[in-house]
Amino acid sequence: MSRLFAAALAVALVCGTPVLAAPATDPAKMPAGTYVLEKTHASLVARVRHMGLSNYTMRFNRFDAQYVWDPKAPEAAKVTVTIDTTSLDVGDPKTSANFADDYLDAKKHPKATFVSREIKRDGAKGQLIGDLTLRGVTRPVTLDVEFRGYEQGLLGARAGFSATGLIKRSEFGSTSMSMFAGEEIELIIEVEFLRQ
Numbered sequence: 501m502s503r504l505f506a507a508a509l510a511v512a513l514v515c516g517t518p519v520l521a522a523p524a525t526d527p528a529k530m531p532a533g534t535y536v537l538e539k540t541h542a543s544l545v546a547r548v549r550h551m552g553l554s555n556y557t558m559r560f561n562r563f564d565a566q567y568v569w570d571p572k573a574p575e576a577a578k579v580t581v582t583i584d585t586t587s588l589d590v591g592d593p594k595t596s597a598n599f600a601d602d603y604l605d606a607k608k609h610p611k612a613t614f615v616s617r618e619i620k621r622d623g624a625k626g627q628l629i630g631d632l633t634l635r636g637v638t639r640p641v642t643l644d645v646e647f648r649g650y651e652q653g654l655l656g657a658r659a660g661f662s663a664t665g666l667i668k669r670s671e672f673g674s675t676s677m678s679m680f681a682g683e684e685i686e687l688i689i690e691v692e693f694l695r696q
Contacts, residue, residue, distance in 0.1 A: 521651065521653075522649070523648070523649025523650055523651040523660070524649055524651065525624050525647065525648070525649045526624070527571065527574060527621070527624065527647050527650075528571045528574075529650060530569060530571060530650040530659055531569075531571070531650075531657070531695065532569060532571060532572070533568075533569060533695045533696060534566060534567075534568050534569075534695070534696045535566060535567050535568075535569060535659060535693035535694065535695050535696070536564075536565075536566045536693060536694055536696060537563075537564055537565040537566065537691060537692075537693055538658060538691075538692045538693060538694045539564070541660075541690075541691070541692040542563070542565075542690065542691045542692065543688075543689070543690045543691075544559065544560045544563050544583065544687070544688075544689055545557060545558065545559050545560075545687070545688040545689075546558045546559075546560070546685050546686065546687055546688075547685070547686040547688065548669075548681050548682050548684070548685050548686070549681070549682030549684070550680060550681060550682070551680055555686070556590070556681070557590075558588055558589065558590050558596075558599070559588075559589045559590075560583050560584065560585075560587050560588060560589070561584075561587040561588075561589050562583075562584035562587035563581065563582060563583040563584060563587070564581070564582045565579065565580065565581040565582070565691065565693075566579075566580055566693070567579040567580070567616075567693065574619065574621055575618070575619050575620075575621070577616070577619050578615075578616055579614070579615075579616035579628060579630065580613070580614070580615050580616070581613065581614040581615075582611060582612075582613050583611065583612040583613070583614075584610065584611065585600055585604040585605075585606040585609060585610055585611065585612050585634075586600055586606045586607075586610050587600075588600040588603075588604065588606070602676040602677060603669065603674050603676060603677075603681075604634065604635060604674070605635045605636075605673075605674075608635075608636070609634070609635050609636050612632065612633060612634045612635075613632070613633045614630050614631070614632045614633075614641065615630050615631050616628055616629065616630035617629055617630050617631060617640075618630075624646060624647040624648075625644070625645065625646050625647070626644075626645055626647075627642050627643065627644055627645065628642070628643045628663065629641075629642050629643075630643075632667065632672075634667075634672040634674075635672045635673050635674060636673075637671070637672045637673050639667075639671050639672060641665060641667055642665060643663045643664065643665040643687070643689070644663065644664050644665065645661055645662070645663045646661065646662045646663070647660075647661055648660035648661055648662060656694050656695070657694065657695040658692050658693060658694050658695070659692065659693050659695070660690075660691065660692045660693075661689075661690075661691050661692075661693075662689065662690055663687070663688075663689040663691075664686070664687060664688055664689070665686075665687045666684050666685065666686055666687070667684070667685050667687065668683050668684055668685075669681075669683060669684075669685050670683055
Protein backbone atom coordinates (compact mmCIF):
# COMPACT_ATOMS: atom_id res chain seq x y z
CA MET A 501 0.00 0.00 0.00
CA SER A 502 1.48 3.35 -0.97
CA ARG A 503 2.09 6.00 1.67
CA LEU A 504 -0.18 8.43 -0.18
CA PHE A 505 -3.07 5.96 -0.23
CA ALA A 506 -2.48 5.02 3.42
CA ALA A 507 -2.54 8.71 4.39
CA ALA A 508 -5.75 9.26 2.43
CA LEU A 509 -7.34 6.24 4.10
CA ALA A 510 -6.29 7.46 7.55
CA VAL A 511 -7.81 10.91 6.92
CA ALA A 512 -11.03 9.31 5.68
CA LEU A 513 -11.27 7.07 8.78
CA VAL A 514 -10.61 9.94 11.17
CA CYS A 515 -12.90 12.44 9.46
CA GLY A 516 -15.70 10.07 8.50
CA THR A 517 -17.01 9.60 4.98
CA PRO A 518 -15.32 12.18 2.76
CA VAL A 519 -17.38 14.22 0.36
CA LEU A 520 -15.70 14.21 -3.03
CA ALA A 521 -16.02 17.42 -4.98
CA ALA A 522 -17.00 17.04 -8.60
CA PRO A 523 -14.09 17.63 -10.97
CA ALA A 524 -13.93 20.88 -12.92
CA THR A 525 -15.19 20.15 -16.43
CA ASP A 526 -14.13 23.43 -18.03
CA PRO A 527 -10.77 22.79 -19.78
CA ALA A 528 -9.86 26.45 -19.25
CA LYS A 529 -9.61 25.71 -15.51
CA MET A 530 -7.00 23.00 -16.00
CA PRO A 531 -3.59 24.48 -15.07
CA ALA A 532 -0.83 24.74 -17.63
CA GLY A 533 1.84 22.09 -17.52
CA THR A 534 3.00 18.71 -18.67
CA TYR A 535 0.68 15.81 -17.86
CA VAL A 536 1.84 12.19 -17.86
CA LEU A 537 -0.25 9.03 -18.05
CA GLU A 538 -1.35 7.53 -14.75
CA LYS A 539 -1.06 3.92 -15.86
CA THR A 540 -3.20 2.33 -13.17
CA HIS A 541 -6.19 4.29 -14.50
CA ALA A 542 -5.71 3.88 -18.23
CA SER A 543 -7.02 1.49 -20.86
CA LEU A 544 -6.57 1.18 -24.61
CA VAL A 545 -8.99 -1.25 -26.21
CA ALA A 546 -9.45 -2.20 -29.86
CA ARG A 547 -12.50 -3.97 -31.29
CA VAL A 548 -12.85 -5.66 -34.67
CA ARG A 549 -15.80 -7.45 -36.23
CA HIS A 550 -15.28 -11.23 -36.16
CA MET A 551 -17.00 -13.11 -38.99
CA GLY A 552 -19.92 -10.73 -38.66
CA LEU A 553 -20.81 -12.44 -35.39
CA SER A 554 -19.29 -10.34 -32.62
CA ASN A 555 -17.01 -7.43 -31.83
CA TYR A 556 -13.76 -9.16 -30.90
CA THR A 557 -12.12 -7.18 -28.12
CA MET A 558 -8.38 -6.73 -27.60
CA ARG A 559 -6.44 -4.70 -25.06
CA PHE A 560 -2.95 -3.24 -25.04
CA ASN A 561 -1.39 -3.84 -21.64
CA ARG A 562 1.54 -1.47 -22.09
CA PHE A 563 1.32 2.06 -23.43
CA ASP A 564 2.42 5.50 -22.36
CA ALA A 565 1.26 9.03 -23.11
CA GLN A 566 1.74 12.64 -22.18
CA TYR A 567 0.44 16.03 -23.21
CA VAL A 568 1.48 19.63 -22.77
CA TRP A 569 -1.35 22.02 -21.95
CA ASP A 570 -1.74 25.78 -21.81
CA PRO A 571 -5.29 27.07 -21.18
CA LYS A 572 -4.33 30.31 -22.95
CA ALA A 573 -3.52 28.38 -26.13
CA PRO A 574 -5.62 25.18 -25.99
CA GLU A 575 -5.34 24.45 -29.71
CA ALA A 576 -1.55 24.27 -29.32
CA ALA A 577 -1.74 21.32 -26.90
CA LYS A 578 0.60 18.50 -27.88
CA VAL A 579 -0.26 14.85 -27.27
CA THR A 580 2.15 11.94 -27.75
CA VAL A 581 1.38 8.25 -27.27
CA THR A 582 3.62 5.18 -27.48
CA ILE A 583 2.09 1.68 -27.64
CA ASP A 584 3.92 -1.60 -27.11
CA THR A 585 2.37 -3.72 -29.89
CA THR A 586 3.73 -6.92 -28.32
CA SER A 587 1.45 -6.27 -25.32
CA LEU A 588 -1.72 -7.05 -27.29
CA ASP A 589 -3.94 -9.16 -25.04
CA VAL A 590 -7.00 -11.14 -26.14
CA GLY A 591 -7.20 -13.26 -23.00
CA ASP A 592 -5.05 -16.16 -24.20
CA PRO A 593 -1.23 -15.80 -24.30
CA LYS A 594 -0.64 -17.88 -27.45
CA THR A 595 -3.46 -16.27 -29.42
CA SER A 596 -2.36 -12.82 -28.22
CA ALA A 597 1.18 -13.37 -29.52
CA ASN A 598 -0.11 -14.74 -32.83
CA PHE A 599 -2.49 -11.83 -33.34
CA ALA A 600 0.21 -9.29 -32.43
CA ASP A 601 2.41 -10.76 -35.17
CA ASP A 602 -0.32 -11.39 -37.77
CA TYR A 603 -2.15 -8.09 -37.45
CA LEU A 604 0.49 -5.71 -36.09
CA ASP A 605 3.78 -7.22 -37.32
CA ALA A 606 4.91 -6.80 -33.71
CA LYS A 607 8.24 -8.61 -34.09
CA LYS A 608 9.37 -6.14 -36.73
CA HIS A 609 7.46 -3.14 -35.37
CA PRO A 610 7.18 -3.52 -31.57
CA LYS A 611 6.15 0.10 -31.15
CA ALA A 612 3.27 2.16 -32.50
CA THR A 613 3.08 5.91 -31.97
CA PHE A 614 0.53 8.70 -32.16
CA VAL A 615 1.56 12.37 -32.36
CA SER A 616 -1.11 15.06 -32.41
CA ARG A 617 -1.16 17.78 -35.05
CA GLU A 618 -4.38 19.62 -34.34
CA ILE A 619 -7.09 19.95 -31.71
CA LYS A 620 -10.62 21.10 -32.48
CA ARG A 621 -12.60 21.97 -29.37
CA ASP A 622 -16.28 22.42 -28.66
CA GLY A 623 -16.48 22.94 -24.93
CA ALA A 624 -15.53 19.72 -23.12
CA LYS A 625 -15.70 17.74 -26.37
CA GLY A 626 -13.61 17.91 -29.46
CA GLN A 627 -11.42 16.12 -31.95
CA LEU A 628 -7.77 15.20 -31.69
CA ILE A 629 -6.15 14.88 -35.09
CA GLY A 630 -2.72 13.36 -35.46
CA ASP A 631 -0.43 10.86 -37.12
CA LEU A 632 -0.60 7.19 -36.14
CA THR A 633 2.42 5.07 -37.05
CA LEU A 634 1.57 1.36 -37.05
CA ARG A 635 3.45 -1.47 -38.79
CA GLY A 636 5.89 1.19 -40.03
CA VAL A 637 3.10 3.07 -41.87
CA THR A 638 2.06 6.58 -40.85
CA ARG A 639 -1.51 7.74 -41.53
CA PRO A 640 -3.70 10.57 -40.21
CA VAL A 641 -6.22 9.56 -37.55
CA THR A 642 -9.02 11.54 -35.89
CA LEU A 643 -10.15 10.73 -32.35
CA ASP A 644 -13.36 12.04 -30.79
CA VAL A 645 -12.37 13.18 -27.31
CA GLU A 646 -14.33 14.15 -24.23
CA PHE A 647 -12.68 15.97 -21.34
CA ARG A 648 -14.00 14.30 -18.19
CA GLY A 649 -12.56 16.79 -15.77
CA TYR A 650 -9.68 18.06 -13.69
CA GLU A 651 -9.29 17.80 -9.96
CA GLN A 652 -6.61 18.38 -7.38
CA GLY A 653 -7.08 16.20 -4.34
CA LEU A 654 -5.39 13.68 -2.11
CA LEU A 655 -4.15 11.67 -5.09
CA GLY A 656 -2.58 14.65 -6.84
CA ALA A 657 -3.57 16.94 -9.68
CA ARG A 658 -5.14 14.83 -12.41
CA ALA A 659 -7.22 15.10 -15.55
CA GLY A 660 -9.36 12.49 -17.28
CA PHE A 661 -10.37 11.91 -20.88
CA SER A 662 -12.40 9.45 -22.94
CA ALA A 663 -11.73 8.98 -26.64
CA THR A 664 -12.95 6.86 -29.52
CA GLY A 665 -11.93 6.47 -33.13
CA LEU A 666 -11.97 4.23 -36.19
CA ILE A 667 -9.07 3.12 -38.34
CA LYS A 668 -8.96 0.87 -41.40
CA ARG A 669 -6.38 -1.81 -40.85
CA SER A 670 -5.62 -2.26 -44.55
CA GLU A 671 -4.39 1.35 -44.66
CA PHE A 672 -1.60 0.22 -42.34
CA GLY A 673 -0.82 -2.88 -44.36
CA SER A 674 -2.75 -5.29 -42.13
CA THR A 675 -4.69 -7.63 -44.43
CA SER A 676 -4.09 -10.96 -42.65
CA MET A 677 -7.15 -13.17 -42.10
CA SER A 678 -9.50 -10.77 -43.87
CA MET A 679 -12.09 -13.54 -44.22
CA PHE A 680 -12.41 -13.63 -40.41
CA ALA A 681 -11.62 -10.11 -39.21
CA GLY A 682 -13.28 -6.90 -40.33
CA GLU A 683 -11.60 -3.95 -41.98
CA GLU A 684 -12.47 -1.32 -39.38
CA ILE A 685 -10.86 -1.24 -35.96
CA GLU A 686 -12.68 0.67 -33.24
CA LEU A 687 -10.44 2.31 -30.65
CA ILE A 688 -11.78 2.94 -27.13
CA ILE A 689 -9.55 4.91 -24.78
CA GLU A 690 -10.04 5.83 -21.11
CA VAL A 691 -7.17 7.70 -19.47
CA GLU A 692 -6.15 9.77 -16.48
CA PHE A 693 -3.09 12.00 -16.41
CA LEU A 694 -1.07 13.47 -13.55
CA ARG A 695 0.35 16.97 -13.75
CA GLN A 696 4.12 17.09 -13.26
